[in-house]
Amino acid sequence: METANYMILGFAVIFGVLLLHLGSLYWRKQNLQRDLEVLEKTQMRSRRTKKTKKKPSRR
Amino acid sequence: MSSKSIAARPRFLTLLSTLSALLILAATWMVFFFAPREAVMGEVQRVFYFHVSTGWVGMVAFLSAAIAGIIYLIRPDKKWDVFAVAAVEIGLVYSFVNIVSGSIWARPTWNTWWTWDPRLVTASVMELTFLAYLLLRQSMEDPERRARFGAIYSILGSLTVPLTYMSIRIWRTIHPVVIGSGDPGAKGDFSMTQPMVTTLMFSLLAFTVFGVTLLWHRVRLGWLSERVEEFRLKSMEM
Numbered sequence: 548m549e550t551a552n553y554m555i556l557g558f559a560v561i562f563g564v565l566l567l568h569l570g571s572l573y574w575r576k577q578n579l580q581r582d583l584e585v586l587e588k589t590q591m592r593s594r595r596t597k598k599t600k601k602k603p604s605r606r
Numbered sequence: 607m608s609s610k611s612i613a614a615r616p617r618f619l620t621l622l623s624t625l626s627a628l629l630i631l632a633a634t635w636m637v638f639f640f641a642p643r644e645a646v647m648g649e650v651q652r653v654f655y656f657h658v659s660t661g662w663v664g665m666v667a668f669l670s671a672a673i674a675g676i677i678y679l680i681r682p683d684k685k686w687d688v689f690a691v692a693a694v695e696i697g698l699v700y701s702f703v704n705i706v707s708g709s710i711w712a713r714p715t716w717n718t719w720w721t722w723d724p725r726l727v728t729a730s731v732m733e734l735t736f737l738a739y740l741l742l743r744q745s746m747e748d749p750e751r752r753a754r755f756g757a758i759y760s761i762l763g764s765l766t767v768p769l770t771y772m773s774i775r776i777w778r779t780i781h782p783v784v785i786g787s788g789d790p791g792a793k794g795d796f797s798m799t800q801p802m803v804t805t806l807m808f809s810l811l812a813f814t815v816f817g818v819t820l821l822w823h824r825v826r827l828g829w830l831s832e833r834v835e836e837f838r839l840k841s842m843e844m
Contacts, residue, residue, distance in 0.1 A: 548646065548647060548648040548714060549648060550647060550648040550649050550650035550651075550714045551648070551649040551650075553649075553650040553653075553710055553711070553713055553714050554649040554650045554652055554653055556710050557650065557652075557653035557656075557657075557707050557710040557711060558652075558653065558656075560703065560706050560707060560710065561653070561656050561660070561703050561707055564699065564702060564703050564706070565699070565703065568699045568820070569820075572820070572823055572824060572827060575827055575831075576827055576830065579827070579830045579831055579834050580830065582834045583830065583833060583834050583837065586834065586837035586838065586841060587837065589841060590837065590840065590841060593841070
């Protein structure tokens with residue numbers, strides 16, 4: 548029976564889906580790391596502004 | 607867990623990732639060059655090695671999620687919830703590959719893409735049950751409630767795993783049985799030669815190691831997501 552075309556389709560689906568999932572893991576990780584960096588920077592900035600605001604009230 | 611410890615990848619994970627890639631490459635080589643061409647079904651039979659392997663990893667992943675759910679209910683710790691979600695995602699991807707590759711194999715063998723066979727139905731029910739797990743989780747705001755619900759759901763959902771496994775042994779089916787004797791009415795059944803058995807065993811090993819590696823990466827992604835969520839909540843409180 549000539550079934551080579553179905554075999555090619557089968558392996559294309561197997562490797563295609565697994566590669567898509569790998570890509571999705573990588574993409575999500577990059578996005579989360581970027582978000583984390585932005586949030587860390589924002590938090591540090593807001594801490595600094597709080598400190599500078601508190602100083603005059605002490606005087 | 608700090609953001610730095612999440613970002614730094616453990617050396618063992620790097621080794622495991624490399625090993626997984628090598629094992630998958632070796633399994634692919636064996637499928638094409640070591641295993642012989644099956645006389646009746648022809649080249650499409652080569653899909654069988656990865657079809658069985660992905661099905662196995664999918665089922666193990668769903669069962670792992672259920673075990674994590676049981677542990678969470680006994681000792682509520684967020685890490686088990688993160689693990690369960692990761693395991694369900696891996697299980698869904700692998701089971702999807704299993705179902706679709708089975709359908710492609712079925713077209714020339716059974717002369718149809720789909721039939722309402724007990725194995726095909728139970729495998730699809732298993733996939734949809736765990737797809738609903740992810741969808742329903744998203745509808746819950748409270749993290750503790752979501753984790754408790756997820757734990758109970760994954761335990762109940764895992765009942766579809768033995769059902770899927772046993773379906774070809776309990777009911778009349780045309781799906782071949784790889785381990786043990788199958789229904790005499792099974793279409794596409796074949797007796798495996800020694801190189802075929804070796805290739806199947808190697809593929810099972812390769813996909814299991816690959817599954818564990820992906821699970822580890824996905825768990826780390828889950829932790830990173832939790833960390834971002836914590837930061838977001840903190841910045842909203844400020």
